[in-house]
Amino acid sequence: MxxxxxxxxxxxxxxxxxxxxxxxxxxxxxxxxxxxxxxxxxxxxxxxxxxxxxxxxxxxxxxxxxxxxxxxxxxxxRNAADPDLPPMPPEKRPQDPAMDGGDMRFDGYRVKTREHAGEYPDTMPQVIEVTDAEGRKAAYVPLSRDGKVVESSAVVDKLKQCEDRD
CATH class of the missing domain: 1.20.5 (Single alpha-helices involved in coiled-coils or other helix-helix interfaces)
Structure with missing residues (x-):
């Protein structure tokens, strides 16, 4: 396969x-x-x-x-009433100047970054790979809609609003 x-x-x-x-x-x-x-x-x-x-x-x-x-x-x-998700502003875009994850810290985890930049000319990692002490890995990619990186806090705010209604 x-x-x-x-x-x-x-x-x-x-x-x-x-x-x-x-x-x-x-x-x-x-x-x-x-x-x-x-x-x-x-x-x-x-x-x-x-x-x-x-x-x-x-x-x-x-x-x-x-x-x-x-x-x-x-x-x-997909709900047509979903809020528009604003683009992630440059000041909130995580940067990885060495392009290796060396500046990123998660206690107890190893971090590597892969594929930098994306739609902007900077060093934002497009994949963050995190490995725990047992060797399990997770890959994180920026939240995007229609190919554009968006502000993920807007999604969190929406989820909180949904929970408040329940």
């Missing part, structure tokens, strides 16, 4: 898990995180992402796959 196909399947499965989590009713954060880890922390998925990184295609490929993947049957429709 190609790296692209491996990543596509993992993304689709993760989307379905998240779609179940946001459905009305009881939510179990721990179970959801464990289900996501079962999908995303599989050796073959990690190897596929690493292959895309070696080819310098990881962020572009993940975004392309996410953009073209059909919504899963349990995904809520």
């Amino acid at each position: 190609t790296a692209e196909k491996q990543v596509m399947e993992a993304v689709e499965r993760a989307q379905a898990i998240l779609a179940r989590y946001v459905e009305p009713g009881e939510r179990d954060c721990e179970r959801t995180v464990n289900e996501l880890l079962d999908v995303l922390d599989r050796d073959e998925v990690v190897a596929a992402v690493e292959e895309l990184e070696r080819r310098g295609e990881a962020v572009d490929e993940l975004r392309r796959l996410l953009d073209r993947s059909p919504p899963s049957w349990s995904s809520p429709p």
Whole structure:
């Protein structure tokens, strides 16, 4: 199976898990995180992402796959009333001058950065890879909509508003 196909399947499965989590009713954060880890922390998925990184295609490929993947049957429709998410202002864009994650600190974790810059001419990492003491890895990519990095605090504010209504 190609790296692209491996990543596509993992993304689709993760989307379905998240779609179940946001459905009305009881939510179990721990179970959801464990289900996501079962999908995303599989050796073959990690190897596929690493292959895309070696080819310098990881962020572009993940975004392309996410953009073209059909919504899963349990995904809520994209709400036209969703707030416009403002672009991330330059002063809030994390910078990695050495382009190796050396300036980023997470106690107890190793940090590497990959694929810098993106839509702006700066050293913002487009992938931050975090490894815990047991060797488990997670890759973080900037939140984006329609190919543009957006201010993630707007999403957090929206989630808080939703929780306040419940």
